[in-house]
Amino acid sequence: MKSAKLAFGLICLAILAGNIWGMSRWSEARGVYDDICYLRQAHLFQRFGISGLDTNAVGDDDRYFEGKLKEIAFSEWKDPIRWPCHNPMPGGKVVLQYPPGTGFLLALFPEGHQVVPLYIAANLIVGGLALSAIAMARSLPSLIGAGVFGALAIGLMINPAKASYSVAPTMALCAVAGLLTAVWLSRDKRSVLLIALIGLLLGASVNLRLPNALLAAGYFLFLGIPFLWTRSLAIFVQGLAFGAGVLVGMAPTLAAQAINAGSALATTYGSADVVAPAFDLAVFVQYLRDMQIVLIVLAIGATLWLLWAGERHVRQAAFVVAGNLVVNLAFFMTHPIFTPYYVVPITMLSLWTLSFAQVLEPAAAPMAASVRNAAASLGPLPR
Incomplete structure (x- = not known):
């Protein structure tokens, strides 16, 4: 076990080092509309503090975005009406979307020097x-x-994370939320x-990408459905705390x-x-041809396996993940973009949650589950 841990650790460190080396040579002027729009929001915060939430085009009086x-x-x-990533509002403002x-x-x-440090910080969180x-x-x-998943997760911090500045911090938040979810479910x-x-973390992820609001769906289902059955005060308090945090x-x-x-x-x-x-159908086919289909298959496969073979909190983590996957995949597979x-x-x-749920499971539990499953497959013993 120790030699295997060392080997996997060195592989992850090598990928992390390669990421940081590659990122250190990135340019902030790669000609992508989204990039300069995110940088405009950053510029407004640096100029005006909390007032930088107001992204009205008239705030570009220093001609930064121009x-x-x-x-x-x-x-x-x-x-400003023609500016990328900006939309006119009913009150006459032209604002960042x-x-x-x-x-x-x-x-x-x-x-x-903003993009490289942000990506390096996100990589260090995921790598850690x-x-x-x-x-x-x-x-x-x-x-x-x-x-295997750790190496994959670090590798993805370059591609597809570099496609949008919002993806890298989202992936770091998902990793932390996955750990905390597994810890939460592992306690009696x-x-x-x-x-x-x-x-709170999943709510904060909405500040990075609005569709991240759907990441909380599985938790609401996990807490809400049992409450409807049992009317348990404890479950109600848990759901209320989660909703307030979001x-x-x-x-x-x-x-x-x-x-x-x-x-x-x-x-x-x-x-x-x-x-x-x-x-x-054209959008669906695009997913089939993209790397994302690998992640979808891994997430669904791991969830189904742990729903069948998982013990205690591992199976409960799989239930949370299953609800989340159903809602999110249904949305994106029917989203015409x-x-x-x-x-x-x-x-x-999903994969971070399941990975941490497994490593937090007592070492004897997987063996016990295998024995029980094998015994169940043999049917009742003769008397």
């Missing part, structure tokens, strides 16, 4: 948790699972504060929408991005 548009040869840089979280994180670093899972593994199967007496913290976590986005769109529940996205669900990272957050949250 300069960024000129750098990428955007021909209509003078007209993205929630403020990614810009806030970028604002923590000095202008001109991958090494922790390897170190905590108590059985060979859980060690192999943690080692579940902590209200811990589930509130999980809710609400507090996403408060910056609600505030930004109130400022920019006129209501906390109004979106700053344009009509092209807010569309009714509809199944599109495809990107190479849409289902990455839900698959990574």
Whole structure:
């Protein structure tokens, strides 16, 4: 076990080092619209502090964004209505469409050197948790699972995480939330504060990408359905704490929408991005051809396996993940837009949760489960 842990640890460290080396040579001027829009939000926070939540185009009085548009040869840089990633609001404002979280994180670093430190920080979090899972593994199967998944998770921090500045911090949050979920479910007496913290993290992820709100769906189902059956006060308190945590976590986005769109529940996205669900075979085929299908298959396969063979808290973790996968995959598979990272957050949250649930399981539990399953397959013993 020790030599296997060392081997997996060295593999993960090598991938992490390669990521950091590659990121250190990245440029912040790669000509992508999303990039300069996130950097504009960061610039507003650095200039105005909390008032940077107001992304009205008139706030570009120092011509920062105009300069960024000129750098990428955007021909209509003078007209805010034509600015990429910006949409007109009913009150006459032209505002950024993205929630403020990614810009806030970028604002923590000095202008001109913001993207690389953000990605390195996210990589260190993911790498640290991958090494922790390897170190905590108590059985060979859980060690192999943690080692292989840890290497995969670190590798994904380059591609597809580089496709959008919002993906890397989302993946780091999913890793932390996966660990805390496994810890929460591993305890006989579940902590209200811990589930509130999980809710806070998942709510905070909404500040990075609005669809991250769906990451909380499985938790609401896991807590809500048993409450409807039992009317248990303990389950109600757990659900209330989780919901409150989600609400507090996403408060910056609600505030930004109130400022920019006129209501906390109004979106700053344009009509092209807010569309009714509809199944599109072409979009579905794109997922089949993309790397995301590998993550989907891994998440579904691991969930089904642990629902069948898992013990105690491992099976409960699989129930949370199953609900989350159903809701999230149903949404994205019927969302008539495809990107190479849409289902990455839900698959990574699912796999982190299951990976940590397995390594936190007592070493004797998998063997006991195997014996019971084998005995059950033989049928009742003759008397």
